Amino acid sequence: MTTLLHPTSLKELSTLLQSALIPLPSADNFIAEGFDQELDTYRNLSKGGKEEIIRINQEEKEKTKISNLKIKYNNVLGYFFEVSTIHSASVPDYFIHRQTLKNVCRYTTPELSEFDTKIQNAQHQYEKRQEEIRNHLEKSIINASPSLQHLAKHIAKADISQSFAHLAQKQNCIQPHITKTQDTLEIQEGRHIVIEENLEKENKRFIPNDLAMSKENCFHLITGPNMAGKSTFLRQNALIIYLAHIGSFIPARSATIPVFDNIFTRIGSGDSLSTGESTFLVEMQEASKILRHSTEKSFVILDELGRGTSTYDGLSLAWAITEFLHEKKVKTLFATHYHELITLAQSLPHAKNFSARVLEDKKGIIFLHQIFEGGAKKSFGIEVARLAGIPHSIIEKAETILQKLEKNNPTQLNTNKQKPLFPEETSNSEHTNLLYKELYEKLLQKQNEIKNNTKNKQNLDIYKKLEDIDLNTTTPLEIFQIVSDLKQ
Numbered sequence: 001m002t003t004l005l006h007p008t009s010l011k012e013l014s015t016l017l018q019s020a021l022i023p024l025p026s027a028d029n030f031i032a033e034g035f036d037q038e039l040d041t042y043r044n045l046s047k048g049g050k051e052e053i054i055r056i057n058q059e060e061k062e063k064t065k066i067s068n069l070k071i072k073y074n075n076v077l078g079y080f081f082e083v084s085t086i087h088s089a090s091v092p093d094y095f096i097h098r099q100t101l102k103n104v105c106r107y108t109t110p111e112l113s114e115f116d117t118k119i120q121n122a123q124h125q126y127e128k129r130q131e132e133i134r135n136h137l138e139k140s141i142i143n144a145s146p147s148l149q150h151l152a153k154h155i156a157k158a159d160i161s162q163s164f165a166h167l168a169q170k171q172n173c174i175q176p177h178i179t180k181t182q183d184t185l186e187i188q189e190g191r192h193i194v195i196e197e198n199l200e201k202e203n204k205r206f207i208p209n210d211l212a213m214s215k216e217n218c219f220h221l222i223t224g225p226n227m228a229g230k231s232t233f234l235r236q237n238a239l240i241i242y243l244a245h246i247g248s249f250i251p252a253r254s255a256t257i258p259v260f261d262n263i264f265t266r267i268g269s270g271d272s273l274s275t276g277e278s279t280f281l282v283e284m285q286e287a288s289k290i291l292r293h294s295t296e297k298s299f300v301i302l303d304e305l306g307r308g309t310s311t312y313d314g315l316s317l318a319w320a321i322t323e324f325l326h327e328k329k330v331k332t333l334f335a336t337h338y339h340e341l342i343t344l345a346q347s348l349p350h351a352k353n354f355s356a357r358v359l360e361d362k363k364g365i366i367f368l369h370q371i372f373e374g375g376a377k378k379s380f381g382i383e384v385a386r387l388a389g390i391p392h393s394i395i396e397k398a399e400t401i402l403q404k405l406e407k408n409n410p411t412q413l414n415t416n417k418q419k420p421l422f423p424e425e426t427s428n429s430e431h432t433n434l435l436y437k438e439l440y441e442k443l444l445q446k447q448n449e450i451k452n453n454t455k456n457k458q459n460l461d462i463y464k465k466l467e468d469i470d471l472n473t474t475t476p477l478e479i480f481q482i483v484s485d486l487k488q
Contacts, residue, residue, distance in 0.1 A: 004036075004132075004136045006140060007140055007144070010144060010147055010151065013144050016137070016140065017137065019032065021137075031130050031133050035133075039126065042122050042125045042129055043126055045118050045122035045126075046122040046123045049119055049122070052115060053071050053079070056111060057069065057070065057071045060081065060109070064090060064091060065090070066087050068083065068084060068087065069081060069083055070083075077099065077106065077108075078119075078120075079112055079115060079119070080107060081108065081112065082104050082107075083105055083107070084105075085100075085105060091105075091107060094109055094110065095107040095108075096109065096113075164249065167248065167249070171191075171193055171197065173249035173251050174253065174254060174255070176240075176244040176249070176250050176252075176257050177255065177256045178258075181258060182296060182331075183214055183215060184212075184213075184258070185214070185256070185257060185258055185331060186210075186211070186212045186213075187210065187237060187240055187252050187257070188253045188255065189208035189252055189253035189254075190237060190240050190251065190255070191206050191236060192235065192236035193236075193243075207368070208252070209229075209233055209236075209370060210371075211233075211237050213331050216350055217350060217352060218296075218329045218330065218332065218350050219326045219330075219331075219334070219345070220334065220351070220354050221322070221334050221336065221342065221345040221353050221375070222234070222333060222336070222354045222355065223341075223342060223353070223355045223376035223379075224356030224357065225356065225358060225376070225379050226380075226381065226384045228356035228358055228367045228368070228380075229356045229367065229369040229370070230303070230356045231335060233333070233335075233356070233371050234267070234302075234303055234333045234335055235267065237299075237301070238263050238299065238301050240252060240255065240257075242263055245257075245259070258297075259297075260298060260299045260331075261297040262293065262294065262297075262298045262299070263298070263299045263301075264290040264294055264298060264299070265286075265300075266290060266300075266303065267301065267303040268303070269283065269307070283307065287302075287305060287321060291324060291325075294325070295328070295330065296331075298331070299332075300330050300332040300333070301332075301333045301334075301335075302333070302336075304336060305317065305318045305321060305336065306338065315341075318338050318341060319338075319341060319344060322344060323344070326350055337379050337381075339378075342375035342376075345375070346375075353373065353374055353375040354373055354375075355372060355374055355376035356369070356376070357371075357376075360383075364383060382395060382399055382402065465486070469482065
């Protein structure tokens with residue numbers, strides 16, 4: 001049996017593996033020929049042992065001087081020597097007679113019998129020996145694992161450093177200034193490194209944007225149309241912060257970045273219908289994790305919140321979550337189409353409004369892909385639908401409906417002349433806001449008008465509905481919904 005050597009260094013282990021393994025192994029054949037003499041013998045025998053048969057046959061020809069001596073095989077006798085009847089008298093004494101036919105005689109020898117036994121057992125022995133070699137190689141690798149892990153660690157460091165250097169040079173990245181305090185987060189002319197590279201392939205330029213946050217300026221509400229760059233802005237800043245934390249240069253002109261304990265994201269939409277989790281439930285689960293685990297040392301991006309439910313439910317949740325994160329002073333970028341939140345951001349001391357601006361003319365809109373301070377005037381949803389190829393007749397119908405809704409909806413927000421959805425409480429009342437007061441007076445006026453004109457059946461129905469309202473327990477949003485339904 002061939003003795004297998006034990007490597008004492010990684011170099012010896014490398015040499016051992018290179019000499020032992022074949023380039024394209026299979027499940028039953030993975031040790032190279034020439035590595036182990038014993039295995040090669042079994043491999044040769046399992047294939048029929050042609051070389052061994054030729055050797056034995058040639059040696060016996062030379063010994064017996066019988067030129068037509070041949071080794072043959074059948075399922076009954078196995079391997080045997082066959083000679084013509086004429087030469088049977090010339091066979092030596094160690095030839096053992098097995099069978100006589102009409103014109104030939106068949107014999108075996110101790111050597112041929114041993115070879116026949118080896119052939120019958122060769123495949124089993126081949127598999128057994130190959131398994132022994134595999135176990136030896138595995139043990140050698142395990143024994144060298146501390147050195148291999150140490151080497152792999154240094155190779156990984158070299159690999160990531162080289163990758164970072166290549167990326168920094170290729171994408172014109174800079175070294176960020178990392179601070180231990182949470183006072184300032186400032187990124188000038190930040191870029192999304194993946195989108196930028198894809199645009200370069202199309203000979204297009206990525207539009208950079210700035211971000212400046214602090215403890216006193218920790219919540220940015222970002223409004224504006226779809227396709228204007230809100231999502232890209234959120235994700236590029238999260239990606240820049242992540243790259244800075246793993247030791248990479250970043251795609252920006254300059255940056256001061258504090259050490260964050262976590263980066264939380266609520267982006268995109270997804271569901272798990274097989275487990276009964278809807279898109280909205282998954283969204284709320286993600287939001288719940290953020291609300292429970294984020295701190296003032298965290299960075300949070302929220303790309304839409306409150307979708308998948310009624311407008312008022314969604315708005316209420318987005319409103320409450322905004323106030324919660326603002327109070328915790330979590331550095332947050334919140335992109336939303338709830339323009340009602342613009343008023344809220346204006347009233348919060350550590351929040352600011354930003355928007356993705358567009359240029360609008362008679363031909364349509366042009367996306368600037370830049371983030372400016374100040375809330376958006378509208379979402380341009382119909383314009384985006386036009387760009388997407390929605391039929392012109394539907395676009396015209398949508399514009400007509402939008403004009404009616406804006407005219408009839410008392411809380412439709414326009415940044416030029418908007419009333420706050422939830423104005424700040426006055427000093428004369430802790431729980432009654434101006435909107436509630438205004439709607440309350442309108443309802444009383446409506447009740448008086450209907451009482452004076454009870455002949456109209458429709459007015460009677462409306463009067464009954466109004467009489468059922470308990471103004472002391474009904475919320476402002478519920479009152480608004482009732483008034484809106486009655487107007488229709």
